[in-house]
Structure formats: C-alpha cells, structure tokens
Amino acid sequence: MHLTAHVLTLLAKLFSGASVRWVDCQPDACQRVYFANHTSHLDAVVLWSSLPRHVRAVTRPVAAKDYWEKNALRRHVAWSLNTLLIDRKNIKVHQSPVDLMLREVADKHSLIIFPEGGRSNTGEMGEFKSGLYYIGKKRPDLELVPVYIDNLNRVLPRGEFLPVPLLSSITIGPPMWLEAGEPKKAFLTRAQNAVKRLKDI
C-alpha cells in the first residue's frame, strides 16, 4: 500500500475515533459493494480505513471525478486510495457510471458507494439513486452490504475544513441481494431501510 494511504488511514482513525461493528457480517475479501449514508467528506476514507487491511487492498471507493481531479493534492489522495472516479457530467451510452464501475471491479475488487449521490445537509438520509439497483441487476453475484456511518457529520460537517475529533461509529450490516423480479423502487427502499436499521442496533 502507498505511504499516503497509510498516513490517511492513521489520520482518519485518529480524528474519527471510529468504532467498527460488524453485525451479521464478517470481514471478507470477497466481492462486495458497500453502500452507506453520506454525511461528510470523511465518510469514504473512514469507512475504507475501518476495513481490515487485506479487504482494504481490494476495495475501491467511488467518487466524483470533477471534485477529485480539481488539483494535484486531491488527485494524489484519490490515487492513493485507489479511488474509482466517475464522471458525473459526461455520461454516454455504454459509458454509464454503473457500466464503468462494473468494468473496473471485474472479478477482483469491491466498491464503496454512497447511493444518495451527495452529502445531506441535515443529517437525514436522502433518496437512493438507482445505481445500486442496476449494479445488483447486472452483477447478481456481488454482495450488497449496507453500512451506517454515525456522527461523522459532526466531525467534519459539510462546508467545514477543520475536523472536531468526536467519536463516531461505523456499523456494517448483513449482505443483501436484488430479489428476482423485484421492482426498482421497492429494492431501493429496502436498501435504504437496511442502512437505517443499523442505526438502532
């Protein structure tokens, strides 16, 4: 692993004080899509850091290209975390974000995605975008793993750049799959509830 990644992992652990719980789910390097609520810039790196090292090595956070390619520092951070950058603006046929993700994961990698798209301002979870559904449909072999990230929005809220080192927690729940013939809307609601449910466990 790259040096920057080690430093970032350490900083993420120190500042987030994250305790990690695996509920009905074990750390495994098998192919997974971790999907989580999105409240802070730190979400991806803290979730990534909280995975065991061998899992981390095959897991790639998905992030927005326009943000992470803006300057050299961001590019470097994105590169060191092995981030999969998605172009939100320039979407073509056969070049959709989902196609791109699935091509990149191949038969080795796992992904970290935030199906809400952007970070919420209020801390309430927004509607899930449909990407998760299409991933489940096109690659039924991938485990879809819900993750609830708690309190990170207080560590680094939207629009702030200085962190306040409170204690946060990450809860990783049992894997789920798209049921045969399950409608898109029903699946996305089920996925959202799977994340919400972890809050109270």
Add this chain to the structure above:
Amino acid sequence: MWIQVPAPLLLAVMQSPTRWLLGVVLGVLAVLSLLGRFLRERPEGTVNPALVRKFNQRMRAWWLMTAILVAAMLLGRNGAMVLFFCLSFWALREFITMTPTRRGDHRALFWVFFLCTPLQYVLVAMGQEWYGVYSIMIPVYASLFVPARITISGDPKRFLERSAKIQFGLLICVYALSYAPALLTLELKVDNAPWDGDYSGLLFYFFLIVQLGDLLQFAWDKLVGKTVIAPAINASRTWEGFIGGVLSMAILGITLKWVTPFGYVEAAVLSATVAVMGFCGAMTMSAIKRDRGVTDYGTLVQGHAGLLDRIDSLCFAAPVFYHMVRFLYHG
C-alpha cells in the same frame, strides 16, 4: 525459581516510600486479579456471575489507572503532562460526543479541542509561576471565548444551553483534571524547609485515596446502605454508605500518609474531603448520564470503553485536593 534482582535497583526501591507504596499496590492488585480469575472459573451456581464480571471490570480499570500512574512516574513531569493531556482530550471527546451540539458550534469546538486543551497543560507544565494564568484560563477566558465564537456562526437556537454544555465539558474534563498532574509542580514547605519527598508520591497518594474512597463507599453501600440519596440519579448511593465511606477513608488516609508531607490531622481531613468530592463527581456525572439517557459513557458509541466513567471522581477531587495542599504547605 529464584529471580535475581539487581542490587542497585533493590536499593533504589527500598529508599523511596513511593515505590514501596507502588509495590504494595501492585501486589494487592495481583492478588485481587488472581482472585477474580479464580472466581470466574468456579463452577456455575457457586458465585454470582454478574458480580464477578463487575469485579473483573473494576480490576481492569484499576490496572489501567496504575499503568497510567507508573507511566507518569517513569516519564517524569513533562511526560505526565502529555499523558494527562491525552486523558483530558479523550474524556472531552466522550463528553462532547454525548452532548447535542449544532453545526454552529463546530468552529468553537475546534478551538476548544486544539487550543484550550493543550494550552492548559502547557501552562500547568510551566510550573508554579504560571499558577495565576492556568487557574483562570479556562474558567474565565475560555468561558468568555466559547459563547462569543458561537455567536459569529449565527445560530441562536438554544444558544445558552449549547455554550454552557461546552463550557462545562471543558471545565470538568480539562481544567479540573489538569490539577492532578499539577501536583507534580508544587513546591511544598514543611516547617519552613522545602519538602524533600517525591512529588510523584503525592500524585500517587491522591489517586489511591480517590479509588479507595470509591471502593469504601461501594462496600458501605452494600453492607449497611438503606437510605438512597437520590434514586432518580443513582440508585445505589446511600447516606450510610456516604458517611461510612468518608469516615473510613479518613482513617485509611492516615495509614498511607508516609508518602506525603501530611500530619495526622491533615491526612485525615484531606482524605475525607477527597472522598466527599469523589462522591460529588460520581453523582454529577450520573445526573448528566441520566439526563442524556445513557447508562455509561462507554455505551454512547458502541465498543468504546467509557473513560469518563472511570475518572469522574478524579476530576472533581483534583482541584480541591490541589488547592488544599497548596494552601497548607505552599511556601
């Protein structure tokens, strides 16, 4: 098997009463730990498993305390400051995590964590000449700064409540606790001559009477406790336990006074006062926990051990003990 202890080390240990006391404490802890292990492995039904678990939990906390103290002794004064700074920082983290703050408090909290907390310990480490500054830095200046900084972010909702909570957290977790390592900076005089004892012994004595005070009150509560003081706040603290604990602590404090410059009366009064303050600390932190609906700070965020649960009595007792000793023996 015969374990050889190098003669100089043995001599060094023998010469220092603090190390004697440390040896005794370590011995007692070892015996109690073995007892805890023995009880845990007894067949079911002979002992109450919940009680054994609680006992073993306490043992772990005491080992942790002792480890902190030993580290503080080995690292010297500045090392102890760094160590207690880390304790304060973590305790404040737990406290603010539990406290509902709003977006508008973010910048104020940043300064509380990264300016006020380290600054307090730097000032304490700089010694007695800075007493006038570090004794008012947080209660006065930080208390003025926090609400002022919150106003700039422009969110008036529950303003007074939010700033009061941050101020209180800072006062208990940082200001009060910093008086424990401040004991190492004291310059005491006994009969107009500088005290020739070991100041880490004073810190050790303080830690020990706080912990023993807790333990004695717990024991008296269990043995003769009848009148619960405030059932809504803490269901196990009784007046009998409180009075028994304070009185027996006064006696125990005298028997341990050989690491300190105290006479009989001073040792008794100081120990009793520390027991009273320890009680106040535990009750106050209980009240906050009940209000927030958590049983201990460790359950706030799953998987974290609650440091604040362990040091609540310490935080309340430290400033009072420090000031009494300073008043009685400072030159």
